[in-house]
Amino acid sequence: MRLEYFQMVDRIVSLDRDERSIIVSSQVPEQSTIFEGHFPGYPLMPGVLLTETMAQTSGWLLIALLKFERMPFLASVKEAKMRDFVKPGELLTVEAKVVHDGSGFAVTDAKISVCDKLKCNAMLTFRHTPFPNPELRGHMEAVAKRIGFPEQLVS
Amino acid sequence: MSSTFDQVATIIAETCDIPRDTITPESHAIDDLGIDSLDFLDIAFAIDKAFGIKLPLEKWTQEVNDGKATTEQYFVLKNLCERIDELVAAKNA
Numbered sequence: 128m129r130l131e132y133f134q135m136v137d138r139i140v141s142l143d144r145d146e147r148s149i150i151v152s153s154q155v156p157e158q159s160t161i162f163e164g165h166f167p168g169y170p171l172m173p174g175v176l177l178t179e180t181m182a183q184t185s186g187w188l189l190i191a192l193l194k195f196e197r198m199p200f201l202a203s204v205k206e207a208k209m210r211d212f213v214k215p216g217e218l219l220t221v222e223a224k225v226v227h228d229g230s231g232f233a234v235t236d237a238k239i240s241v242c243d244k245l246k247c248n249a250m251l252t253f254r255h256t257p258f259p260n261p262e263l264r265g266h267m268e269a270v271a272k273r274i275g276f277p278e279q280l281v282s
Numbered sequence: 283m284s285s286t287f288d289q290v291a292t293i294i295a296e297t298c299d300i301p302r303d304t305i306t307p308e309s310h311a312i313d314d315l316g317i318d319s320l321d322f323l324d325i326a327f328a329i330d331k332a333f334g335i336k337l338p339l340e341k342w343t344q345e346v347n348d349g350k351a352t353t354e355q356y357f358v359l360k361n362l363c364e365r366i367d368e369l370v371a372a373k374n375a
Contacts, residue, residue: 202320229330231340232323252323 128153128180128219130161135180136221139275142191147225149188151274153180157216172213177247178204181237185223185251189233190267191280192225198263199233199253207249217241223251231255286333286363293328294359297321307360312353335369 128135140150155172162170182201189199213219223237231254238248258264268281287307294311295302298321311317317325326337345351355361 202323227327227330228336229323229326230336230338231343232326234327252327254323 128155130156130159130176133179134270135176135183136187136274139187139277140220142188142277142280144191144280147188147192147228149184149191149223151184151187151221153219153221155213155215155217155219159215162215170215172215172217174207174209174247177209177213177239178207178249180219180221181223181239181247181249182251182253184221185235185237185253187271187274187276188223188225188235189253189255190271191277192228192233193255195264195268195271195281196257197255198258198267199255201251202232202254203252205250205252207247209247211244211246213239213241213246219246226250286366287359289332290329290359290363290366293332294325297324297328305359307358307363309359310354311357311359311362313357329366333366333370335366335373337366337369 128137135153136151137153138151140152142149161173161176165171165173186199190197193199218241220240221237222240223235225233226236227234233253233255235251235253236248237251239246271281291302291305294300294305294315294317298315298317300315305315309315311322326339330336342351342356346353346356356365
């Protein structure tokens with residue numbers, strides 16, 4: 128996890144297109160300027176970044192289901208619950224599954240756990256469109272390679 | 283259609299917090315009820331689930347953008363309900 132680059136996903140652990148589900152792992156860094164402000168003397172992972180982590184995890188699942196032809200963009204966050212603190216250095220297990228596949232949009236349920244303890248969860252809606260330009264698609268392909276996105280799913 | 287309309291009107295009222303009695307078959311979802319595209323995603327989600335269909339929003343939007351259809355054809359509620367009934371019938375055929 129590189130917070131300053133918004134790289135929230137370290138590695139895809141499993142991705143099941145039939146089950147429309149994904150599990151990724153991500154290590155919260157020990158040090159970050161973000162923790163200097165959130166909060167001084169009591170560093171915690173901000174809820175918005177946990178939400179972003181769930182969104183990126185869901186996003187990789189959707190990219191796989193959309194055969195790497197379309198890019199999902201976060202449209203809404205519902206029922207987001209920050210159930211427990213996430214601290215620097217913790218290893219996150221992030222899970223997401225598609226609960227609805229609409230026309231040009233999709234809805235996922237996502238959650239983050241640490242050592243099997245649920246830390247947060249949310250229902251996320253995404254709009255998806257064809258990749259708006261080759262540059263973004265190229266960037267996503269490079270990230271896909273880094274995080275272990277199944278090569279056979281990159282068309 | 284009336285049953286479909288009742289379900290759709292209830293979905294819209296609950297999803298967008300619009301008084302149910304202000305929603306009529308002649309209401310235009312965008313122009314009259316002020317539903318924006320993001321709220322309409324929630325409505326589409328609820329309609330898809332309730333009727334077991336997939337509203338072809340992308341196709342409709344493309345047709346409107348290309349001038350091949352008007353928003354009234356898809357977003358006036360009585361017309362939307364007709365489209366829903368067609369999709370349900372096609373699914374059950």
